[in-house]
Amino acid sequence: MxxxxxxxxxxxxxxxxxxxxxxxxxxxxxxxxxxxxxxLQTTPDVAVLGGRAEYLEEECSVTYPEKAPARSELLMNRYDAVVKLADDGSFDIETAKGDAYRERIQAAVQAGQGALQAGNAGRAGVLNDKGITAGQExxxxxxxxxxxxxxxxxxxxxxxxxxxxxxxxxxxxxxxxxxxxxxxxxxxxxxxxxxxxxxxxxxxxxxxxxxxxxxxxxxxxxxxxxxxxxxxxxxxxxxxxxxxxxxxxxxxxxxxxxxxxxxxxxxxxxxxxxxxxxxxxxxxxxxxxxxxxxxxxxxxxxxxxxxxxxxxxxxxxxxxxxxxxxxxxxxxxxxxxxxxxxxx
Structure with missing residues (x-):
């Protein structure tokens, strides 16, 4: 040897x-x-379809594409998540980063919609400066x-x-x-x-x-x-x-x-x-x-x-x-x- x-x-x-x-x-x-x-500190890159989501813009990098991004853009980290808003207030979230990450974005959207309904269009306050839900690992x-x-x-x-x-x-x-x-x-x-x-x-x-x-x-x-x-x-x-x-x-x-x-x-x-x-x-x-x-x-x-x-x-x-x-x-x-x- x-x-x-x-x-x-x-x-x-x-x-x-x-x-x-x-x-x-x-x-x-x-x-x-x-x-x-x-x-390095980063914020989530989120694509929003079907409406505006100003309540996410202070905590996420939000873009509003005309059509839904391809799955490959999620896999290649172009977007962290895609949020599809419906007229009835419901929404759907697509991400390649798993259920835990989906729940983080979901919590931010729900908090933002709740703030709007309460007449407060300010920061939802769910994500911190690294785009991570408090308490999540x-x-x-x-x-x-x-x-x-x-x-x-x-x-x-x-x-x-x-x-x-x-x-x-x-x-x-x-x-x-x-x-x-x-x-x-x-x-x-x-x-x-x-x-x-x-x-x-x-x-x-x-x-x-x-x-x-x-x-x-x-x-x-x-x-x-x-x-x-x-x-x-x-x-x-x-x-x-x-x-x-x-x-x-x-x-x-x-x-x-x-x-x-x-x-x-x-x-x-x-x-x-x-x-x-x-x-x-x-x-x-x-x-x-x-x-x-x-x-x-x-x-x-x-x-x-x-x-x-x-x-x-x-x-x-x-x-x-x-x-x-x-x-x-x-x-x-x-x-x-x-x-x-x-x-x-």
Missing amino acids: LTVLKNNWARIMQQKQYLVTAVLLTSLAAAAAILLTNR TRQVGTNIIGYMMMFLLMQGILYGRMFAEDKEKHLIERIAVSPMSFGRYLAGQAVFIWALVFVPSFIMVCIAKLAGEDTGFTLAQFAFLLALCSMLSTCMALFIHSFFMTADTGNMAGSCVAVLTSVLSGTFYDLGGGSSWADRALYLMPQKNLMRFADLWERGKLNQDAVTSLIYVIIISAVFISIGMLKTRKDYVRHGKRLCKAE
């Missing part, structure tokens, strides 16, 4: 542009997450930081997995299959290499932020555990994806697309909530969604059964990823290499 680690390190040093780019992206993502989470700083870093950590794993992919592409694995080194030790070396390069730079950035006095939500020990978990998922996903492609470049492109798409849909950048549709429930099959849920509950001090279930799911899906990758690679290359050896 040490031979694999030394060999991979020598190769990555010959391709420093990959290492520098990945570390730089992760560092910038961590810095932006920490600084923006601690300083929102994603906290530590979970936000993990969420912002998640996609970049997954992309790093895909990038560092190119060493494994190049061994496949150049048929070096076939030679390893007939060498004294077992395939299990070879794959373990690749996994440790990827995990270390994903974990170490990200944890260093968190340590620097902590020393600079920034609020990171979690303690360093907690952050180390969460980043180790993210790095494990990144490593297993990288080996899984690269096992299905013959070239490193193809695996990198496909893996990066998967990392970006699944991270956005999982709500790592902003919380999409937990809607009641089958599509919303299907998002909970994604490991990123479960990892974020575990981090959120842990930061709130609620290590309940849901949190433990989410943690176990992430570990299990990571084990499934690396097991499939190992079996697929062994089938495609190791057995082929042994057959070649016997033929000779």
Whole structure:
């Protein structure tokens, strides 16, 4: 295994542009997450149809489009919610951020309508300056930081997995299959290499932020555990994806697309909530969604059964990823290499 680690390190040093780019992206993502989470204040972006809602304008960024925005605009965070007003005073709220967020906007609309009926068109006073209903819980700083870093950590794993992919592409694995080194030790070396390069730079950035006095939500020990978990998922996903492609470049492109798409849909950048549709429930099959849920509950001090279930799911899906990758690679290359050896 040490031979694999030394060999991979020598190769990555010959391709420093990959290492520098990945570390730089992760560092910038961590810095932006920490600084923006601690300083940036936002208000809900709400689209109102069927009438005016001046009572929301002091607390929300309100627009009045001519037609209802597409569902994609909610998913891409163009709008936080769409409020459809009826002539009889009833209303309907659509949001991609779940039932809790819908209830917040609903409370603001009801309070505003009640104020109008009482002859007071002033501020409803339901939302605070961050657009959050009093008493409702929102994603906290530590979970936000993990969420912002998640996609970049997954992309790093895909990038560092190119060493494994190049061994496949150049048929070096076939030679390893007939060498004294077992395939299990070879794959373990690749996994440790990827995990270390994903974990170490990200944890260093968190340590620097902590020393600079920034609020990171979690303690360093907690952050180390969460980043180790993210790095494990990144490593297993990288080996899984690269096992299905013959070239490193193809695996990198496909893996990066998967990392970006699944991270956005999982709500790592902003919380999409937990809607009641089958599509919303299907998002909970994604490991990123479960990892974020575990981090959120842990930061709130609620290590309940849901949190433990989410943690176990992430570990299990990571084990499934690396097991499939190992079996697929062994089938495609190791057995082929042994057959070649016997033929000779």
